[in-house]
Structure formats: C-alpha cells, structure tokens
Amino acid sequence: MEILAPERGGFFVDATVGAGGHAEALLERGPDIRLLALDRDPDALALARERLARFAERVELVIGNFADLERVLAEKPAPDGILADLGVSSMQIERASRGFSFRRDGPLDMRMSGRGRTAADVVAEASVEELTRILREYGEERMAAKIARGIVQERTFRGAITGTRQLARIVARVKGTRERIDPATRVFQALRIEVNQELLALSSFLAAAAARLNARGRLAVISYHSLEDRIVKETFRRESGACLCPPALPRCICGARRVFKLLTRRPIVPSQSEVRENPRSRSARLRAAEKVG
DSSP: OTTTOGGGOEEEEETTOTTSHHHHHHHTTOTTEEEEEEESOHHHHHHHHHHTGGGGGGEEEEESOGGGHHHHTTTSOOOSEEEEEOSOOHHHHHOGGGOOOTTSOOBSOOOSSSOSOOHHHHHHHOOHHHHHHHHHHHHOOTTHHHHHHHHHHHHHHHOOOOBHHHHHHHHHHHHOSOSSSOTTHHHHHHHHHHHHTHHHHHHHHHHHHHHHOOTTOEEEEEEOSHHHHHHHHHHHHHHBTOOOSOTTSSSOOSOOOBOEEESOSSOBOOOHHHHHHOGGGTTOEEEEEEEOO
16 A cells, blocks of 8 residues: 555556455545456455445446456556556465365366366366476476376376366375475466466556556556566566666667666565464565656
C-alpha cells in the first residue's frame, strides 16, 4: 500500500485479485479510489465479489488472464497503479480438487482457469525429452532427466498417472528424501507453470502494464520463485534504461529505454515476524517501479 499510494485517488488494477485481500486494502484507503479486479480463476472471482460487495459502485470484477491486460484496459482510463501477486493462491493450494498440492490427494489438474490441458495430460503425453525440458526450465530441477524417465516408465508399465499423491510418490522414489524441501516441490512448480503458461503470461502482462500506466503511475509485482523474479527484475532494469546486452556487442539490441524509475533497488522481502505469522510469505519478493512522464 505504501508503494502504490492509493491515497492519491484514481484508477487502480489488481491483476490477480484472488480472494480480494489486496483489493480490499486498496479500496479502504479512500472514497476516490476505483478498481478493476481481474482473475482467471472463476472460483477466486466469486470470493472476491463477495468480499468487495460493499465497494460495488467503485469496483469492476473481470474474469481473464492478466496476460490480456492490454485488451481488458482497451476502453479504460490509464491506471494510476497496477498490482500483480503471482503464482498459486492459498485457496487453490488448500482445495485438493484443484490438484495444486502434493500434500493433498486430488486429481492432477493445476489449471487456474479450469480450462485447457491439465497436468495429468502433460504427464501422460509429453516425451522424456519434453518432460526433462519442462522440469529443468520451469522447476530448476537438477534431476529432471531421471525424474522424466521415471514418469514415463511408470505410465508405460503401470498405467496413467492421475493423482497428486501418486505423482509425488513417483518423484520421491526417483529422488529419495534427502532435500530440505519435499522432493516433489520443483516438479509440481514446473508442471503448474507449463499448464498455465505463467512465464509467458507474465512477460505479456509486464509489457502491457508499462504501456498502459498513467504518467507517474506505479507497478508493484510480488513473485515467489527465481524464474518469476528474474523476469520482473530484468524487465524493470531494461525499462528503466539499463542495457542488458553482453558487453561484447557493439550496440544495444535488448530494447532498453527509460519508461520506469525504480522504486525498489532490491526486492522487499517479508520480515521474520511476518514469516512466522504467514509461512507462505517466506519466498515472496516485491519489486516496484514508477512510470516516467
């Protein structure tokens, strides 16, 4: 809230409204605040609608992917602030039927929108090479090839892999249990990113946000793993005029331009007390920038 400074009034966008916590905090800051609340998950949007009912005249709820921000804002004024809280929500994790958690037995789904290809489809159809790429690129999983071979062997000789705990057991059998985190953590992250095309969506969102923000409008993004944070960090650096090209190149080809002024030189991370109160915040990284002009 300090970064977005909603006390200025104006038009704000919560691009991943979830259950509406951030949206509620924004709207409570003053009667002159109007908000567009966007989410691709119809269940989340229903919860947000109920939570934000008292602000009905000042909030518009829209179902959609934040990658489509340019289209969603086509007939809207330039926003004075945009927020994106990335990744999977607590609500999605806690509902076994959504298939996001390896700690709860449910169908291997992981679709945020409820449409399209499921994680079970990916596990059933992808080759060893494709699974290896997904696990390595999106999960940064060092044993990607071995896990991919284990998955393909399992589906070939024992049948379809359709459940979250079923997949978690296969991964644990392949990897062992010597890591600090659950052996399935990176595998589930990778499949979720693949199913929802999260990194591609993030890049599209950041480009649209930079184009659509009002002069001196602010963009705040909360990420939860290094892949997301790297995209946000590099986009903010490039859009604040920092060239990201290798030093050997004779001229800049990365598209660096001064669109933003950085508000966070380093990411803002949760305090120890916040992590104790909310363990799921432990990996959160907040970066923010203000549009120049």
